[in-house]
Amino acid sequence: MKQFKIRFSKNRKIYYAISIGIILVGVICNIVFGAKLDIEFRGGTQLKYSYTDASGAVTQTEVEKTVKNTVKRDASVLLNKNVKNSSGTATTNNVTIELSGTDAISVETQQQIAKDLQTKFTNSKFSLIESSSINPSMGQKFFVKCLVAVAITIVLLVLYIALRFRKIGGMSAGVMAIVALLHDVCMVYFTFIFFQMPINGNFIAVILLILGYSLNDTIIVYDRIRENRTEMPAKTPIGELVDLSINQTLSRSIFTALCTVMVIACLCVVAAYYQLTSVTTLALPMMIGVVSGCYSSVCIAGPLYVGWNEHKQKKQKKGHAKPQAASAEE
Amino acid sequence: MKRARKPIFFIVAILILAFTFVSISGVYSYKGDTKTTYVKGVGDIRWGIDIKGGVEATFSPESSGKKVTKEQLDSAKSVIETRMVQNNITDYELYADYSQGKIITRFPWQSEETSFDPESALKELSATSVLTFREGSEYTNTSTGSDGETIYTTPKGTTAKTTFLSGSDVKSAKAGVSQDSTSGQSTYVVELELTSSGAQKFAAATKKVANESSTLSIWMDDTMISSASVDKTKFGQTGITGGKAEISGNFTSDSATKLANQINAGALPFKLTVSSFSSVSPTLGTSSLYAMALAGIVGFILVAIFMILVFRLPGFVAVISLCGQMALCFAAVSGFFPFMKSFTMTLPGIAGMILSIGMGVDANIITATRIKEELYAGKSLDAAITAGDKNSFWAIFDGNITTILVAVILMLVFGPTNILSALFGASTTGSIYSFGYTLLIGNIGNFIFGIYTSRAMTRSLSAFKPLRKKWLYGGAIHEAV
Numbered sequence: 115m116k117q118f119k120i121r122f123s124k125n126r127k128i129y130y131a132i133s134i135g136i137i138l139v140g141v142i143c144n145i146v147f148g149a150k151l152d153i154e155f156r157g158g159t160q161l162k163y164s165y166t167d168a169s170g171a172v173t174q175t176e177v178e179k180t181v182k183n184t185v186k187r188d189a190s191v192l193l194n195k196n197v198k199n200s201s202g203t204a205t206t207n208n209v210t211i212e213l214s215g216t217d218a219i220s221v222e223t224q225q226q227i228a229k230d231l232q233t234k235f236t237n238s239k240f241s242l243i244e245s246s247s248i249n250p251s252m253g254q255k256f257f258v259k260c261l262v263a264v265a266i267t268i269v270l271l272v273l274y275i276a277l278r279f280r281k282i283g284g285m286s287a288g289v290m291a292i293v294a295l296l297h298d299v300c301m302v303y304f305t306f307i308f309f310q311m312p313i314n315g316n317f318i319a320v321i322l323l324i325l326g327y328s329l330n331d332t333i334i335v336y337d338r339i340r341e342n343r344t345e346m347p348a349k350t351p352i353g354e355l356v357d358l359s360i361n362q363t364l365s366r367s368i369f370t371a372l373c374t375v376m377v378i379a380c381l382c383v384v385a386a387y388y389q390l391t392s393v394t395t396l397a398l399p400m401m402i403g404v405v406s407g408c409y410s411s412v413c414i415a416g417p418l419y420v421g422w423n424e425h426k427q428k429k430q431k432k433g434h435a436k437p438q439a440a441s442a443e444e
Numbered sequence: 445m446k447r448a449r450k451p452i453f454f455i456v457a458i459l460i461l462a463f464t465f466v467s468i469s470g471v472y473s474y475k476g477d478t479k480t481t482y483v484k485g486v487g488d489i490r491w492g493i494d495i496k497g498g499v500e501a502t503f504s505p506e507s508s509g510k511k512v513t514k515e516q517l518d519s520a521k522s523v524i525e526t527r528m529v530q531n532n533i534t535d536y537e538l539y540a541d542y543s544q545g546k547i548i549t550r551f552p553w554q555s556e557e558t559s560f561d562p563e564s565a566l567k568e569l570s571a572t573s574v575l576t577f578r579e580g581s582e583y584t585n586t587s588t589g590s591d592g593e594t595i596y597t598t599p600k601g602t603t604a605k606t607t608f609l610s611g612s613d614v615k616s617a618k619a620g621v622s623q624d625s626t627s628g629q630s631t632y633v634v635e636l637e638l639t640s641s642g643a644q645k646f647a648a649a650t651k652k653v654a655n656e657s658s659t660l661s662i663w664m665d666d667t668m669i670s671s672a673s674v675d676k677t678k679f680g681q682t683g684i685t686g687g688k689a690e691i692s693g694n695f696t697s698d699s700a701t702k703l704a705n706q707i708n709a710g711a712l713p714f715k716l717t718v719s720s721f722s723s724v725s726p727t728l729g730t731s732s733l734y735a736m737a738l739a740g741i742v743g744f745i746l747v748a749i750f751m752i753l754v755f756r757l758p759g760f761v762a763v764i765s766l767c768g769q770m771a772l773c774f775a776a777v778s779g780f781f782p783f784m785k786s787f788t789m790t791l792p793g794i795a796g797m798i799l800s801i802g803m804g805v806d807a808n809i810i811t812a813t814r815i816k817e818e819l820y821a822g823k824s825l826d827a828a829i830t831a832g833d834k835n836s837f838w839a840i841f842d843g844n845i846t847t848i849l850v851a852v853i854l855m856l857v858f859g860p861t862n863i864l865s866a867l868f869g870a871s872t873t874g875s876i877y878s879f880g881y882t883l884l885i886g887n888i889g890n891f892i893f894g895i896y897t898s899r900a901m902t903r904s905l906s907a908f909k910p911l912r913k914k915w916l917y918g919g920a921i922h923e924a925v
Contacts, residue, residue: 249719373747381739396795
């Protein structure tokens with residue numbers, strides 16, 4: 115059997131550099147593009163209508179004007195032509211209207227918008243396909259709730275690892291696993307930034323899932339380290355031990371990630387084809403998260419753990435050396 | 445020893461495939477046109493509003509700064525409840541959030557409904573309710589509610605013409621217990637307290653009803669919520685005076701509270717407004733469902749091919765186990781098991797299920813690579829399988845526990861009543877909840893099928909002579925046993 119002999123802990127600076135590089139690019143993107151909170155979190159109104167348009171009368175500016183007249187607020191309008199339906203044929207056009215400001219509109223106003231659009235474009239059958247109108251206070255509450263959920267999850271997961279991996283230094287293993295997790299969370303976040311996807315409930319679901327997935331991956335590696343620790347001579351350098359463990363579990367890590375990515379990719383392609391935004395914005399970041407989760411548990415968590423322990427050993431040696439020197443003086 | 449193990453593969457495989465088949469198709473019998481469901485299949489899954497189309501809304505009372513009491517919120521809730529039933533919406537979720545003073549609802553669009561007009565539905569639900577006490581109990585239509593009780597709507601005849609009292613005449617209503625003075629038995633009743641002008645009207649009304657041996661019915665909007673007769677010997681002379689009355693009947697604690705809430709709603713001091721709402725049309729949801737199903741099937745086939753190509757025999761076994769895992773997912777959401785309530789599936793819920801296809805083979809991958817390693821380490825086939833099974837268990841265990849932990853947190857935080865309710869109030873079982881649920885079931889399935897049935901099948905197959913070639917388990921090709 116081909117046994118990989120990649121020296122992960124020795125090359126760790128390269129991996130760190132790659133990750134830090136990507137994170138830097140992400141941060142720059144974040145500053146340039148900015149994060150977009152979905153109305154689910156910040157409050158606001160979004161309406162989506164389908165319409166038929168044989169004559170081409172429905173234009174962005176016209177719709178915008180009509181809506182503005184009705185609501186007395188600025189509105190941004192996005193036309194989306196030839197949307198596919200379930201049989202894969204293009205049938206209707208969609209228009210997404212987003213009202214500025216974060217206040218929800220009343221049911222009456224929403225009815226008025228539909229009515230005015232219908233009067234303005236008599237031959238285009240406007241029908242509502244999706245609408246959401248959320249008050250800012252409720253959105254914020256939901257957002258905070260999501261953050262609390264993520265925080266609870268992280269704490270519980272660290273505790274679990276610390277408990278299960280006491281033998282190989284539970285806390286350091288736990289903390290390093292969390293660093294790898296945060297790395298993956300960043301990657302998922304940057305995916306949202308990069309593709310200009312609004313941050314919403316899907317974002318939270320992906321983050322939480324990746325927390326579980328990436329940790330799962332890291333744990334398989336730790337489990338091998340724990341096993342090898344008992345089997346190999348106690349004096350084996352920690353770097354060697356970890357490298358061996360990572361290499362042994364590498365094919366499993368890759369295969370599992372591959373299977374998962376394969377399935378999510380199907381989901382992503384199908385969702386993109388049928389223009390199911392709610393599914394695409396779930397599947398795409400999830401795919402990136404799984405790849406990053408696989409990478410981080412192999413190239414970040416393990417090597418970081420080695421770095422931490424080597425650092426600790428050095429410190430201990432120094433600590434040992436001093437009392438000896440002291441005794442020599444006596 | 446070895447011989448006895450052989451049939452296990454067939455028994456396990458047939459059981460899994462049968463389970464898969466039944467969980468997808470369900471078991472029904474037809475007697476004429478009536479369909480009896482014995483076991484629920486995929487067709488019985490309740491789809492969430494993002495698939496079936498529907499509305500989610502938050503109502504808040506317009507109370508001009510005054511704090512809304514729990515009783516008032518309960519009353520407002522029962523107004524909405526009554527109207528849902530009246531509109532033939534039976535599959536709704538409704539929560540009152542006392543800390544925030546809000547009522548949250550979520551209901552799918554009815555399949556027989558052709559025009560999709562969420563705006564008017566919401567307006568109807570939040571409209572100020574009209575409570576009336578009428579003479580007689582004549583009605584035009586009857587229908588059956590979700591709880592099997594008959595609902596009478598639209599008054600006619602005398603009932604339509606004669607209105608005795610309206611909501612503003614009622615001060616309050618509450619459920620109580622009354623003890624019969626002769627038999628000593630206690631029964632649940634609804635106690636009414638009327639305003640002074642209401643008391644006069646009520647006395648006159650009860651007098652009339654008692655003498656004409658008619659009934660007094662209570663209506664909310666267009667629906668009759670109660671009807672009662674008045675004892676002539678007791679109240680024939682004066683009617684019920686004093687501004688207090690008791691409605692008795694076959695009440696349970698729940699039904700008495702419900703009626704009291706409904707009556708109170710007619711006297712609500714505030715108007716309900718829709719503060720947040722979202723809606724999805726049925727057509728959008730149907731195409732999403734189709735797309736998701738397609739993605740799931742293609743994903744499953746890809747994983748199956750991959751597993752068989754890479755892991756050969758254990759891969760083949762893994763595919764059968766994966767069928768079982770998916771079947772468990774279907775069963776858990778369709779209400780296959782009588783002890784599990786059917787579950788509302790949303791798009792992220794299906795995504796969770798599809799995801800668990802990919803992650804579901806993880807246990808098999810870990811075990812299979814371990815067996816492969818042991819083979820290369822020079823162990824015999826049986827020893828390799830035993831060692832591989834043993835050594836991989838804890839890795840799978842720890843890995844799965846973390847995912848299960850995440851799934852449980854998702855459910856606890858985003859469920860209707862959750863651990864954070866005290867901080868953030870109740871919410872509807874949103875899409876994230878559904879995602880957590882399918883992820884949890886997928887993981888439990890992975891545990892059961894990926895470990896136990898997979899292993900039983902692999903061991904059993906390894907007892908067959910033609911299947912004892914090491915390359916089938918990942919060893920080098922053409923190597924002797």
